[in-house]
Amino acid sequence: MCTFAAQFWVGMAKGFTSRKEDYSKWYNELVVKADLAETSDVRGCMVIKPYGYAIWEKMQAQLDKMFKETGHVNAYFPLFIPKSYLSKEANHVEGFAKECAVVTHYRLKNDPNGGGVIVDPDAKLEEELIVRPTSETIIWNTYKKWIQSYRDLPLLINQWANVVRWEMRTRLFLRTSEFLWQEGHTAHSTKEEAIAEAEQMLHVYGKFAEEWMAMPVLKGVKTENERFAGALDTYCIEALMQDGKALQAGTSHFLGQNFAKAFDVKFATKEGTEEFVWATSWGVSTRLMGGLIMTHSDDNGLVLPPKLAPIQVAIIPIYKNEEQLSAITNKILPLKAELEKLGICVKYDDRDTQKPGWKFNEYEFKGVPVRLAMGPRDLENESVEVARRDTLSKEIVSLSNVVAYVENLMEEIQTNLYNRAIEHRSTHTTTVDTYEDFKKVLDQKGGFVLAHWDGTSETENRIKDETKATIRCIPLEGKNESGTCVYSGKPSSKRVVFARAY
RNA sequence: CGGGAUGUAGCUUAGUCCGGUUAAAGUGCGCGUCUGGGGGGCGCGAGAGCGGAGGUUCGAAUCCUCUCAUCCCGACCA
Known part of the structure; x- marks a missing residue:
């Protein structure tokens, strides 16, 4: 590897609040300016923009893989839950009652007074429907039909869904009225097996947080106060944000036989007796996006770990005319192909509508781990400028070494981010x-x-x-x-x- | 639901106290041009009738009344 120079670019993003100035403002501005999400006109609900959603998709893909590897399958249950279901498990209702959206009617009509559309009072539902805040009740009502014998167990199902919890105060990703998540719901024949499942999924979450998000987490059990409504035990992963506040990043619940009893889900044992099944549920949500952001990002914008970055390497040509651009493109395209062969997501940004400096800032703010730039000087020297987002350092690397160099950087940045985060946690x-x-x-x-x-x-x-x-x-x-x-x-x-x- | 604040161009804001030409600026947008190794310069241009309704007045973004919405602080929360 041939390194000619190292320099640092420590600038301040234009018009961007620093963490020290106002951490919470910094967060809000970052989410919007990095193009991750924005508030919508619907109170408490966000629009997840393509770039933010791409990160979520990467998270989903990996988590989904890990769920499948541990024997789970996906299914989908209804968005609406009959009101009566929710009241079957006493603790559970109490936990969610205050934040449920309720569907009471099923039809609109034109306002006879000309005020647009109104709810048709004649279309009142006989039984109101609750927009799911979580799906235990509808799922256990369904499991009752699916489970008769120990031969039907364990039942290991996950669903990717949206849920609604009517929050008073919301923040993009961290707490929104509607959010995306996955919820696993499993049924087991023994208590031990259910506990083992809840613990297993906790470890899956922990592994995902640490290895993919580069976000160190503490694994533990919740106290009775903090426990999920309806659970006997709630396991959690807790992360520490840069401002010293903790973030619950994922939970896994041992539900005992509470839901089995509430929904009368029994199975015949091998010995011929009849018993209630044992249950777990576990979930992580778009809140992880908030954790990801607040773990690594800095005063120059978002910082993404390579494993979750939608664009891992951005390549920017610097040119004065068409001839230069095509000479650069001729060098870049094979390089891009080689990187892609290694499974690296590369974006060659040869748009002529934006200036190089503008692009530098754009990718920096969006947290792209590595940026390559090639201009006339590099063309002459057979070199590329390599800038890494985590350290904000730049080096000139010879074209012949750059593929290996970048491949190595992916790993190095991922590790560096994790180490930095764990260092912050231990000092805090x-x-x-x-x-x-x-x-x-x-x-x-x-x-x-x-x-x-x-x-x-x-x-x-x-x-x-x-x-x-x-x-x-x-x-x-x-x-x-x-x-x-x-x-x-x-x-x-x-x-x-x-x-x-x- | 209690306490505080704010609604003016796509966005951020000035103007409001003390009514008075064609409502101002930055940014963003469009065109031209010089540029191009860190959000570039210059010139030109499009874009709002001031959250909504009513009122006072010769005249309202500005004063009054009502209303709607949003934000911040408290109780709740993955």
Whole structure:
């Protein structure tokens, strides 16, 4: 490999708020200016734009592959759920009742007073329909018909769908009234198998977050307060954003026999007895996009890990006339083909409608991991300028080495982003033993705070009221260590992870 | 649903307190031209009647009333 020079471009994107100035403004502007999504005229709902959707599609493709590899198949259940279904599992209703959209009518008509269309009062539904906030109820109502015997188990189904939760305050990707997700719903003959399934999917999520999103996550179990409505146990992956706030990035629930009992889903065992099945559900959503953005991006815009970047390499020609452009194109096309042969997504941007400088900024803001530029000088020297987005560094690489160089960069950038994120997390994870330190760390530094907790909801709630911090999880890998609760002073056998969260 | 604020060109905003020529600018858009190794320069041009309805007035973006919408802060949340 032949490197002639290294230089750094550390500019500020024009008219873009920095993280330090206002993190939340930075995020909102980034999402819009990087062309990922925008708010729609429908309150709380977003339009995911092609570039943002392309990233989501990459996530979907990989997750879907991982689900299939673990034996799951896809299916699709209705968007609408009869109201009565939702009330069959008491905890579940309570958890979602406050944020459900309800369909009450099925027809419009012209307003006799000339005000456009109105809801036809004669078209009232006998039973109102709920727009799914999650699909446990409709799915378990269906599973009841599908499951009779242990021979029908396990049932391992996933669906990719949209769901609606009527949120008061929304933010692009992080919390929208309608969002896209996948929800896995499985049925098992034993408790152990169901728990193993919930844990397995947690690890699938963890692997995806770390290896594909380059986003380190803590795996753990939720406390009763934070648990999914209707679950016996909720496992989660928790990520730490750059502003020191935690983001719940995925959850996997062991539902016990709650839904089986609510929907009367029984199966005949090998021994001829009749038992309720054991259930799990698990999901990740477009919220992952928010996590991806807030884990890596900087004051120059989006930064994407190569494995999820819709464009991994952008190539920009610099030319004064047609002859130069075609000379450059003649060099670039074979290079592009070679990179593509390695499975790298390359965009050769030879549009004459935009200037090179404009394109540099465009791809930088959109987080394209590697940018190649070739101009008259490179043409003469048989070289290419290679710029990487994660470090904002540029090097001149000889044309003969550039394919190998770029191939290697893909791996290097992916690793660097992960390492950077894990470094940030470890410097923002603090162990505290007193409530004073606890509050001080939250206010001054943020991040994950490891503290002893007495295991009661009462203490958890008080801490939440006083500090806005919640228990993100009881870590799976945390070692047992006896101590005393930071709040109550009562004995505790393990530290839990506190943080202010999204 | 409580507390605060804002609606003027595609977008961001000035003008509003203290009514008065043809509503102003940046950006974006179109054309021309010089350019082209980090959002380029110059020139020309298109684009809004000021969230909506009503009122006061010779005259309303500006004052009054009502209304709608959005944003921010609180309770909820993947």
